Amino acid sequence: MTMGLRGFSLRLALIAATLLVWEALVRVLQIPAFILPEPSSIFIALYRGMASYLYLDHIGVTVAETLMGFALGSALAFTLGIAVALSRRVEYFLYPFIVMFQAMPKVALAPLIIVWFGLGITSKVVSAALVAFFPLMVNTIVGLRSAEEDRINLMRSLAASRWQIFWMLQLPNAMPYIFAGLEIAMIFALIGSIVGEFVGAQSGLGMLIQSMNFTMDVAGQFSILLILSMLGLLLNSLVIEVRRRVLFWDPSQKVDAVGSAAAEKGGVQ
């Protein structure tokens, strides 16, 4: 929803007002800095951390873990999703494992992963991959099975082989689902690496939050939270940008590009 320039400036004003009220309340009520710091000291902490390159190194570590975990988890999820979607037998034997793992909160495995893979970057990559894995696998399976009967009949009437049906129909047809899964996987990978860093790490933004917590540097923690939220936005828009290019044909994408009437038509058949 767009509200125009007026709406945009109202939004900015609202954010500014919130910060001002926050600042004023903390000062007037004399809330201690280790409970709730005022916005100005959060921004000062952010500036200091960035200026001294301290944050940059940790940002680099967390981003690297997240991206590698995302790539690893996605690759595995994609492969396994294809195997399950195409083979009833694979599905039958993997089903109990899938159900058990899906019900389990994956972050609860983080302490074990640290024990198995150490305090270095590997354990964080693994925990990010583990958390990112499931949403994409489930979406891959659902997507590959969502091909309409008409379309399958068309391919069959052309005497297409099973592989041709997969490559020419099922896979492209599943792309909207797969990209929805990738979007979630990216955010989940960030969660996975932060949780891994909480449990045990030598560097990374999660580790930084932990150590700031010990020194009661609450303003510092807030500044990291701000960075994390920016990172999340950035990583998410990365996936969305790729999606926009690959899925130019998807009706849910092109509402802006072609106009809703045409998009609706494309979505019907």
Next chain:
Amino acid sequence: MRLVAPAAEGAAADVIAVRRLGKRYGQGADSILALEGIDFSVPDREFLSIVGPSGCGKSTLLKILAGLIPATEGEALLNGTPIDGPRRDIGVVFQSPVLFPWRSVLGNVLLPADVQRLGREEMTRRAYGLLKLVGLDGFERRYPWELSGGMQQRVALVRALIHDPALLLMDEPFGALDAMTREAMNVELQRIWMERRKTVVFITHSTAEAVFLGDRVLVMTPRPGKVGDIFRVELPRPRSLDVMNTEKFGGYVRRIRGILNAGGGLE
């Protein structure tokens, strides 16, 4: 090529021969007999309309001819060989265009060529020719969602013709279009057919459409699907829409209605 009357098939071999064809869904007491004792043949280059009410098994018949489902009795031959699975010498047009939104118009048209690994270059040349034939030249790089329903169905028609199949099967291809587009598409299809002269089996539930397009009309009666009548339409081609107002045309339509009413097929 211009043939005025459908009289030239005389000695030509049958492209399709259907003998004592039956289809039963399920087994035992719960089974449903969808088709029983279907007998007909289609000579080369004939346009055969099959008309019947919904539920008369005409779509089942088409699926058997397309090799998508097996018959349970009798057989269907295409150029002398039994249809026991999907074949590469058949083109099918379904009720909905069934275009892939991730492929351009040209890409959709070339789908059969891709599946059957035919030379892309020659097929592309053919595609341009056929798209021009259906009035879609200049739309090759467009995507399906940019096209109207009638245009989409024309793309589906070109796709069914691209690999030069021996037989064109059409399953109520214009059923989803509005009445005026539908009439225009009927005229269009007749023109294309007269230029390319494929053997066509055209399934419809519209009596007018069946008579307008067909060299012969096969009337199916329901429960179980049987051949109620099969007759020749002696109207010269090209037929214009005005032919629908003639006494002769009305007579054919009444003949179909009579059979369907006697069979309890029309509500």
